[in-house]
Amino acid sequence: MTLALGCIADDYTGASDLANTLTRRGLRTVQTIGVPSDDLKLPEVDAVVVSLKSRSIEAGEAVARSRDAEKWLRSRGAGHVLFKICSTFDSTDAGNIGPVMDALRADCAEQIVLVTPAFPETGRTVYQGNLFVGLVPLNESPLKDHPLNPMHDSNLVRVLARQSRTRVGLVNLATLARGADAVRARLAELAGQGIGAAVIDAVFDADLETIGAVAAGHRLSVGASGLGLGLARELVKSGKVKAASRTALGTAVGGPAACLAGSCSQATLQQIVNAQAVMPVLHLDPDHIVAGKEEARRAVAWAAERIHSGPVLIASSAAPDAVAALQSRHGRETAGHAIEQAMADIAEGLVKCGVRRLVIAGGETSGAAVDRLEIPGFLVGEEIAAGVPVLRAVGHRGGDMLLALKSGNFGGPQFFSDALELMR
Numbered sequence: 001m002t003l004a005l006g007c008i009a010d011d012y013t014g015a016s017d018l019a020n021t022l023t024r025r026g027l028r029t030v031q032t033i034g035v036p037s038d039d040l041k042l043p044e045v046d047a048v049v050v051s052l053k054s055r056s057i058e059a060g061e062a063v064a065r066s067r068d069a070e071k072w073l074r075s076r077g078a079g080h081v082l083f084k085i086c087s088t089f090d091s092t093d094a095g096n097i098g099p100v101m102d103a104l105r106a107d108c109a110e111q112i113v114l115v116t117p118a119f120p121e122t123g124r125t126v127y128q129g130n131l132f133v134g135l136v137p138l139n140e141s142p143l144k145d146h147p148l149n150p151m152h153d154s155n156l157v158r159v160l161a162r163q164s165r166t167r168v169g170l171v172n173l174a175t176l177a178r179g180a181d182a183v184r185a186r187l188a189e190l191a192g193q194g195i196g197a198a199v200i201d202a203v204f205d206a207d208l209e210t211i212g213a214v215a216a217g218h219r220l221s222v223g224a225s226g227l228g229l230g231l232a233r234e235l236v237k238s239g240k241v242k243a244a245s246r247t248a249l250g251t252a253v254g255g256p257a258a259c260l261a262g263s264c265s266q267a268t269l270q271q272i273v274n275a276q277a278v279m280p281v282l283h284l285d286p287d288h289i290v291a292g293k294e295e296a297r298r299a300v301a302w303a304a305e306r307i308h309s310g311p312v313l314i315a316s317s318a319a320p321d322a323v324a325a326l327q328s329r330h331g332r333e334t335a336g337h338a339i340e341q342a343m344a345d346i347a348e349g350l351v352k353c354g355v356r357r358l359v360i361a362g363g364e365t366s367g368a369a370v371d372r373l374e375i376p377g378f379l380v381g382e383e384i385a386a387g388v389p390v391l392r393a394v395g396h397r398g399g400d401m402l403l404a405l406k407s408g409n410f411g412g413p414q415f416f417s418d419a420l421e422l423m424r
């Protein structure tokens with residue numbers, strides 16, 4: 001198997017978003033959790049998105065992990081690697097976008113790297129090198145107060161230059177509007193001046209197409225899901241990838257099904273109420289969870305008695321006042337961590353009891369469960385709701401499994417039954 005596209009994402013949710021975007025554009029895509037082992041067996045896919053948690057760690061560590069990921073992707077034949085960053089360019093003057101870009105550029109001997117976090121469809125546009133978040137420049141958006149990566153400068157040429165060893169240039173909208181060849185000529189001109197990275201404007205969705213066409217001719221690019229979309233379109237258009245149907249997740253998995261909810265979002269609370277009409281629901285006692293392991297054991301035993309007759313739902317979710325009360329009794333971190341670990345215990349217990357189809361509500365909750373189940377990656381399938389695809393576990397020692405992982409407010413009112421409907 002030769003990958004048409006390799007991607008390195010600097011956080012998990014960004015990776016899922018990218019993997020879903022690529023799949024929507026017809027690329028058969030696997031998202032891996034961390035750098036996969038050398039012997040990971042993959043189904044026939046066009047793209048792999050390696051999910052790292054490297055956005056806000058020390059720059060040297062982010063570089064090391066990203067280089068490992070790149071090495072793995074190139075070893076699977078990836079001709080182009082997209083370093084996937086946040087569409088709000090989350091970083092500081094110490095990195096990590098610049099240092100990772102520099103290292104990957106050196107590794108693949110790329111003369112000049114195209115850089116853009118633009119994704120017009122989601123309100124991220126770049127004009128004259130300045131990033132806009134919706135209607136306002138980045139430095140006037142809520143990102144100015146981000147706890148880890150406060151963004152005080154919307155000029156990405158400057159931002160990137162401060163964290164990179166190479167000089168940074170600009171390909172502006174006027175050049176872009178003249179088409180792919182004009183962009184190539186501008187890149188050659190910048191490269192001729194010894195400039196190693198070029199921020200490129202993008203204001204309209206169609207701009208991503210031109211950028212994708214140019215980027216696909218390079219070994220490396222840096223951008224958000226918008227650039228992924230541009231690359232995917234180009235790969236399909238040029239015939240390098242034969243667009244696949246997103247329902248192609250392989251044979252049915254079958255077996256018992258269960259749902260877990262640790263999200264306390266408004267949408268999830270309503271989805272749980274609606275699920276009560278169609279499946280047995282166990283509401284966990286959050287104080288008992290914080291007190292010890294017994295509550296998780298009780299939940300698994302409860303499920304084990306029922307899963308062979310149909311799906312069940314186990315929820316820790318509570319309304320905001322109950323959440324606040326629990327947090328004031330135990331501390332926010334302690335309560336959140338204890339419940340996440342209990343949900344991971346329950347997920348593990350459920351799989352040991354034979355569950356093969358697992359729906360999880362809650363971003364952190366999903367992360368804790370997937371880590372515990374040691375699932376190396378997922379093949380991305382059909383969307384249950386916008387941004388929430390069916391996932392098929394890849395390389396899982398525990399056997400074949402389907403999962404759906406949804407964070408916060410995602411999904412319609414009948415999310416749990418909608419998910420199970422598509423998870424055959």
Ligand code: ADP
Pocket residue numbers: 262263264265286316317318322323324326327335336337338339340361362363364365366406407408409
């Ligand atoms: P979302 O995607 O909605 O943000 P997460 O799973 O990311 O959901 O976060 C929900 C957090 O709330 C987790 O840390 C979870 O452990 C915690 N939690 C779940 N149930 C409760 C509860 N009843 N009281 C307090 N915290 C809870």
